[in-house]
Amino acid sequence: MPHTPFHRIDKNHFTVSRIAGAIHQHLATYVISGLLIGTLTGCGGGGSSSSTSNSSASESSTDTTAAAEVSTTTDTTADESSNNETTTDVELSALDVELKALIDTFSWNPDPLAERSLPDIDSPLAQLGKALFFSKSLGGDFDVACASCHHPLLGGDDDLSLPVGVGAFDPSLLGHGREHNDGLPNVPRNSPTTFNAGLWDTALFWDGRVESEGQEDNANGSVSGIRTPDTEFNVVDTNAGDNLVAAQARFPVTSSEEMKSEFFEAGSDNTTIRDHLAARLGDYGVGSGELARNEWLVAFQEAYGTAEDASTLITFDNIAHAIGEYQRSQVFVDSPWLNYVNGETNAMTDEQKEGAILFFTSVDEGGGWVFRLS
CATH class of the missing domain: 1.10.260 (434 Repressor (Amino-terminal Domain))
Known part of the structure; x- marks a missing residue:
């Protein structure tokens, strides 16, 4: 039997599925408690799976946001x-x-x-992060977004044993039926859930390669610095960002299997890759004209509360920070x-x-x- 697409999306966009408000009780199975979270987060990690709820979402012709409300109800009997x-x-x-x-x-x-201090899903930065999280424009070849492997309606992951990042037969198909064009998954580790990423204080990724220096309780890595693969062993990365989740958000776009692709900025270092993607969204420099329709500047100005120009405001530091705030707003401990x-x-x-x-x-x-x- 052919698989029904979980979500279909156009070349540059994911329709945003809003998870604010009520949510099905079955999502609670992804969380044991606030201090017992069964997965590490970030691409290249591992996580839980859920049954795919096949549904469709309307397509968007804008590269920023397109809200599709997800109505969730829970029937509770007197006995329950x-x-x-x-x-x-x-x-x-x-x-x-x-x-x-x-x-x-x-x-x-x-x-x-x-x-803990965690953002609200309705905060401007979390909303900008959500738009970025669902946008294929951060994929080197415009064929993958963060949500391709970490969709909220799939429990914050992709419902697959091993992920399919770039090069999917149908880039707009999520969950079961998403296949790589060579027939095999191209990411070697199970996609982790993004849920409760803001509750981790030690490290993210399955191998802990984004790690808090001091591992302070309730800080999410925000106090004493963060070590990442961009620096030498045991050296704090001064560009890591404000917390572990923001630091983690800097790396999937640099992976040829996850989001970058083999050909986009081939042979370039991580900084060059990130700068190109930021320029693409900001419509300046090397990325100028790469998006047919671009409204990101207004979105960034509204979220960050500034009138700065694109080259100043739309940097990868700000992109990663916004994505991190969206992920940190995904809190499920009830x-x-x-x-x-x-x-x-x-x-x-x-x-x-x-x-x-x-x-x-x-x-x-x-x-x-x-x-x-x-």
Whole structure:
């Protein structure tokens, strides 16, 4: 049976799917809690998958934004509601006693957002970042965007075992059915979710190559500097940006497999690649005239609150910062697990509790706990 496209898009644009407001409860499966996030973020990493919800979105003829509201509703029965009520006065079962002992061992913060500063999805910078995130104009050959491998309606990833970046048969097809023109995936690591990227304080990418120098709690790498592949080993990158997520956003566009392609700026260093893409969006210098229709300057001026010209304002530093703010706004911590940690004993089923116990039991004792997530 042929696959139905998840989203179809024109050459330079992704239709923006807004995730502000209500969202299906099944998205909570991508999050255990604010301090237990099952994936590292950024292209070239790994992550979770969800079932593709085949739907279509209207095409846009503008290279900046095109909003398509996603209506999400959740039906909750009286029985379901009663199961989520706090039951602190109920005698704990053997499962609860065992699981709560494990929870006490890890000393989790019951409110993972309490000491963090994260952007709102409706903030001007997050909205600009969303437009950039869905735009193919950041792909070297105009055939891929950040959202190609990290779509919010696919749980922040692409629903594939291995991603297909550049060179897809149908660049406008996301999820199942997206295939590379040589028949094999061209990115060697599973796409991670972008959800809760703003809750990481140590490093991003599966190999941790974007790493916080001081790894301060609740800082998302914003305090003591960040090390990246652009600098020598153990040397802070002064161009990394304000946080780990902004630093991560600088690298997918430099990968020949993920976004750059083999031919765009072939042989150039990362700075040259990024500068060319910024000039493309700003319609200046080497990128002048590369977009048939270009409204990015107005979008940047509105988001950054300035009347500066394109060559001053549309830099890759500002591009990465805006994309990072959009990703950092994708916060999903309201889950049955978090409710359970906060004392709602009936927030999870017995089967879920058994799974949690197995997950947090060390490998030596027959469980799945290999390393401590941060």
